[in-house]
Every structure is written in structure tokens, then in C-alpha cells.
Amino acid sequence: MQNLFKILASLQCTNGACITQTWVCDGDNDCHDNSDEQGCPARTCSPSQFTCTNQRCIPAGYKCDQDNDCGDNSDEIDCTCASDHFKCPHGKCIPNSYLCDGDNDCGDLSDEDNCPTIHPGVCIDQLTYEDCYRMNISTYPICQYYADAHRYCRKFCGVCDT
Incomplete structure (x- = not known):
């Protein structure tokens, strides 16, 4: 009977993996093919949270902190850099002191352009x-x-x- 409960409390992903039912529609890609997040109702985040593109809710303070808290990097898009920072084309902010230092800090060498x-x-x-x-x-x-x-x-x- 206990094994039957475990089977009923789990979900088989499209790729064949099995996850616990509590992981379905939680905003995390637990199946690694996103099948556990498809067809889910739109999530409503609280006013103190940021709604990620993947419908995950994170604390509002995590937006633009240069850390991919959403898992889809949507919390790092359209961010404004501090005045003493350079904004890389993909949105990452780096200190101005990193410009023209010979290191590829942006990942696309844009911080080494026009030196x-x-x-x-x-x-x-x-x-x-x-x-x-x-x-x-x-x-x-x-x-x-x-x-x-x-x-x-x-x-x-x-x-x-x-």
C-alpha cells in the first residue's frame, strides 16, 4: 500500500524521469525538460516578490543582484548599473576598474573594446x-x-x- 501511495504521489516527466507531485508547477524545471511546468496556472507573486519569466517568485531584492536567481536569468534583464559600473551587452554590471584590464569580464570581450x-x-x-x-x-x-x-x-x- 505504501508503494502505491508513492506512485500516486509522483509524476512521470515527458522524458521518463519521475518526480514527486509537490514539484509540479513550483516554478523549477525539475524534469529537466520543463514538462513539470507546462500547463500550470499563472502564478501570482506577492508585492514583495519579483515574477520571473518562468513564473517563479523570488524576493524583489534579488532582482539585478548579478545572480541568476530565477534560473532563466530574467531577474538580471533590464537592470541599471551603478554609476561606477559598466553594463555589458547582455546586462551584467562590472566595476569600471575592470575595463581594459586584459580580462574578459563580460564574456564577450566588450569590456576590452575601444581601449x-x-x-x-x-x-x-x-x-x-x-x-x-x-x-x-x-x-x-x-x-x-x-x-x-x-x-x-x-x-x-x-x-x-x-
Whole structure:
């Protein structure tokens, strides 16, 4: 009798997986094919909550916190970045200090676009990778005007800006 109850209290997903009935229409893709969330009534979130595109309710404070709380990233869309942050094309906000630092912080290199050249007329294509790796301001004064200069100059190793 107990096994019959377990069978009746579960749902077979379209992909064949079985989940507990309490997971049906809870806003989470428990079946991994979303069949447990299809045909569900529209959810009404409380005024203190944000309604995700997938109908999941999350605390309103979780919107635009740079964390995918909804599971479909809808809580990170149309966000405004703080004045000391850069907004990546997909909506992620990164500190302005991450711009032009040689790291792909946005994931699409947009934070590395339109960066200043090292110094006009200075060619560094004679440097080897090892030179760039060991580069420091006293040895290579070309880098003295850049924060985190070793990474910036390493990015341009083998490049001539003239």
C-alpha cells in the first residue's frame, strides 16, 4: 500500500524521469525538460516578490543582484548599473576598474573594446612572451602609466601600435 501511495504521489516527466507531485508547477524545471511546468496556472507573486519569466517568485531584492536567481536569468534583464559600473551587452554590471584590464569580464570581450593604445609610436613587437611575462615597470617603462600594467602589456605582446 505504501508503494502505491508513492506512485500516486509522483509524476512521470515527458522524458521518463519521475518526480514527486509537490514539484509540479513550483516554478523549477525539475524534469529537466520543463514538462513539470507546462500547463500550470499563472502564478501570482506577492508585492514583495519579483515574477520571473518562468513564473517563479523570488524576493524583489534579488532582482539585478548579478545572480541568476530565477534560473532563466530574467531577474538580471533590464537592470541599471551603478554609476561606477559598466553594463555589458547582455546586462551584467562590472566595476569600471575592470575595463581594459586584459580580462574578459563580460564574456564577450566588450569590456576590452575601444581601449587606449599603449603609447603612440612605440613598437613592442620585439618582445617575446617570456619578456612580457616577466615585464615590470623598471625594466619596461612603457607600462608605467597603466594600472595592472603587466597584464595590459602582456595582452599586447607581439603587437606594434605604429
